Amino acid sequence: MHPPISLILFFLTAGLSIGSFTGIFLIDLIKGLNSNVILITKLIATALIGLGAFSASFHLGHKMRAWKAIKRFNTSWLSREAVFSGIFGFLLFISFLIQLSYNTKAYIILDILAVITGWLSAFSTAMIYTSNRFVPDWNTSLNTLYFLNMYGFLGTSLASLILYLNGNVESTKIMLIIALSLFIVGLVIRVAYNVRRYIIKLPTLNDALNLPQNREVKVLDKGSTTDNYCTTEFYYKKGKKLLPSLLPPAYILTFAVPIMLLITCIAKGTNTSFLALSLMSATVGSFIERWCFFVEGRHVQNLYYGLL
Amino acid sequence: MGTIMGQLALVIDLNTCVGCHACAVNCKEWNTQAEFGPLSDFDPYGEKPSGVWYNRIMTYEIGNYPHTQVLHLPKSCLHCQDPPCVPVCPTGATFKREKDGIVLVNYDDCIGCKLCSWNCPYGCREFDEADKVMKKCTLCIDRIYDEALPPEQRQPACVLTCPAKARFFGDIEDPESEAYKLIKERNGFILFPSADTKPANHYLPKVETKVEVDDNVLKPDNPIFLEVLSRHKGGNR
Ligand code: SF4
Ligand code: SF4
Numbered sequence: 001m002h003p004p005i006s007l008i009l010f011f012l013t014a015g016l017s018i019g020s021f022t023g024i025f026l027i028d029l030i031k032g033l034n035s036n037v038i039l040i041t042k043l044i045a046t047a048l049i050g051l052g053a054f055s056a057s058f059h060l061g062h063k064m065r066a067w068k069a070i071k072r073f074n075t076s077w078l079s080r081e082a083v084f085s086g087i088f089g090f091l092l093f094i095s096f097l098i099q100l101s102y103n104t105k106a107y108i109i110l111d112i113l114a115v116i117t118g119w120l121s122a123f124s125t126a127m128i129y130t131s132n133r134f135v136p137d138w139n140t141s142l143n144t145l146y147f148l149n150m151y152g153f154l155g156t157s158l159a160s161l162i163l164y165l166n167g168n169v170e171s172t173k174i175m176l177i178i179a180l181s182l183f184i185v186g187l188v189i190r191v192a193y194n195v196r197r198y199i200i201k202l203p204t205l206n207d208a209l210n211l212p213q214n215r216e217v218k219v220l221d222k223g224s225t226t227d228n229y230c231t232t233e234f235y236y237k238k239g240k241k242l243l244p245s246l247l248p249p250a251y252i253l254t255f256a257v258p259i260m261l262l263i264t265c266i267a268k269g270t271n272t273s274f275l276a277l278s279l280m281s282a283t284v285g286s287f288i289e290r291w292c293f294f295v296e297g298r299h300v301q302n303l304y305y306g307l308l
Numbered sequence: 309m310g311t312i313m314g315q316l317a318l319v320i321d322l323n324t325c326v327g328c329h330a331c332a333v334n335c336k337e338w339n340t341q342a343e344f345g346p347l348s349d350f351d352p353y354g355e356k357p358s359g360v361w362y363n364r365i366m367t368y369e370i371g372n373y374p375h376t377q378v379l380h381l382p383k384s385c386l387h388c389q390d391p392p393c394v395p396v397c398p399t400g401a402t403f404k405r406e407k408d409g410i411v412l413v414n415y416d417d418c419i420g421c422k423l424c425s426w427n428c429p430y431g432c433r434e435f436d437e438a439d440k441v442m443k444k445c446t447l448c449i450d451r452i453y454d455e456a457l458p459p460e461q462r463q464p465a466c467v468l469t470c471p472a473k474a475r476f477f478g479d480i481e482d483p484e485s486e487a488y489k490l491i492k493e494r495n496g497f498i499l500f501p502s503a504d505t506k507p508a509n510h511y512l513p514k515v516e517t518k519v520e521v522d523d524n525v526l527k528p529d530n531p532i533f534l535e536v537l538s539r540h541k542g543g544n545r
């Protein structure tokens with residue numbers, strides 16, 4: 001599949017936003033945090049989800065009609081993603097305003113609802129891909145798990161930095177342990193995802209044409225001399241060539257670098273540059289990794305063009 | 309989706325289709341100027357022309373040489389009875405009509421998210437980069453119900469134009485229709501059954517033809533045969 005950069009940016013910003021707010025919310029529940037940290041996180045998380053929505057709108061042919069995406073909530077995961085991420089951002093912002101302006105803890109209700117809708121939005125995003133039966137690489141619960149886990153490790157990386165910069169050394173350590181565990185789980189899921197790609201049986205051109213498997217079939221003519229929407233959207237020739245050289249850096253930046261840096265921080269003491277470096281590495285790595293995720297996706301319509 | 313009352317569809321005879329692309333050309337011609345048009349073209353006279361087509365014809369070779377058969381496959385939206393492209397559309401722009409089972413896109417509601425095309429296993433939807441909406445075969449809905457046209461003209465443009473008469477149109481659930489009878493009598497089949505979409509469009513299978521060649525034709529002293537041989541070997545012409 002051709003990787004849409006606008007959507008990859010949405011995954012990253014939504015992950016950083018939902019994950020970091022959840023992290024801070026949970027630490028506040030367990031250990032209690034000063035209200036400034038929570039306020040800052042809400043502001044950053046609101047800005048990030050807003051940025052994500054802005055970026056995702058570039059994927060659409062008609063941005064101004066984007067609101068119409070709420071209409072098929074009952075059947076479409078994309079519609080659910082739009083609704084839940086919208087509510088998440090709205091709740092966060094209102095909660096930020098209430099916390100800033102009134103001396104009340106009533107915003108907690110909004111925060112709980114924001115965490116729930118945030119993760120429902122993350123789940124819906126993952127399901128857009130997991131539910132697609134025609135890209136067998138995506139059609140696995142490993143994909144859903146990876147998306148949720150990625151939101152987790154990106155968010156907790158950001159939350160660790162916010163906590164540390166605000167002087168919450170103890171809470172930073174807890175957050176670092178959570179982040180480290182999520183990175184390790186993420187690595188395991190990603191490896192399993194890649195292994196699965198090699199062992200799944202893809203349908204054949206015979207399946208697509210409804211011919212017996214023992215008949216040899218080959219494409220003689222694609223019907224047009226140049227590419228069309230179907231051959232460029234579902235098959236990214238340049239990407240396929242680049243994939244083998246981009247997957248290793250994706251693994252190194254997303255998992256190896258952050259895991260090493262976080263272990264060092266936990267064992268030898270935290271410092272800002274390590275936390276910032278780990279966050280940057282995970283974000284850039286995830287950008288490349290999600291790019292690979294699209295290029296790795298093999299759509300069955302390519303069978304008709306002899307491209308699978 | 310409520311109950312579908314009928315299911316209009318195309319039935320294409322692969323035995324007669326000669327792969328001339330006339331159906332695709334007439335489809336483009338009709339639909340680019342009719343209610344669902346235009347179907348945008350880019351660089352039409354340049355080196356890399358591209359554009360939106362509702363119907364494309366692909367050609368396959370089946371079997372091993374010398375026992376091969378050529379198969380021309382015209383492919384447009386199959387108006388699936390369980391269309392995976394419909395529920396994923398976030399706006400409801402893509403829908404299946406209850407009246408006749410035609411799957412359509414309402415261009416005014418389409419936000420151009422492309423998700424419907426990602427969920428079509430047949431590659432039968434094309435994004436129009438000029439209009440920024442998703443387009444696909446409408447079964448010429450603007451012809452088949454047009455009472456201003458004489459009844460015999462109320463058919464999809466591709467069906468009317470096919471010089472080999474390989475294309476048929478009708479309600480595949482109506483036992484009286486030609487489409488229904490052809491599917492039943494000539495073992496009409498569907499594409500990609502494992503995709504589980506219940507395509508409405510059907511294809512009539514190719515019947516294997518064996519050409520008996522008179523042995524005399526292949527005799528080494530047959531003058532025509534000798535001439536062919538000499539040309540083949542690059543001999544004098
Ligand atoms: S052929 Fe594709 S576009 Fe047409 S109804 Fe079926 S799934 Fe939808
Ligand atoms: S591209 Fe248009 S028709 Fe297709 S799913 Fe998106 S909004 Fe619906």
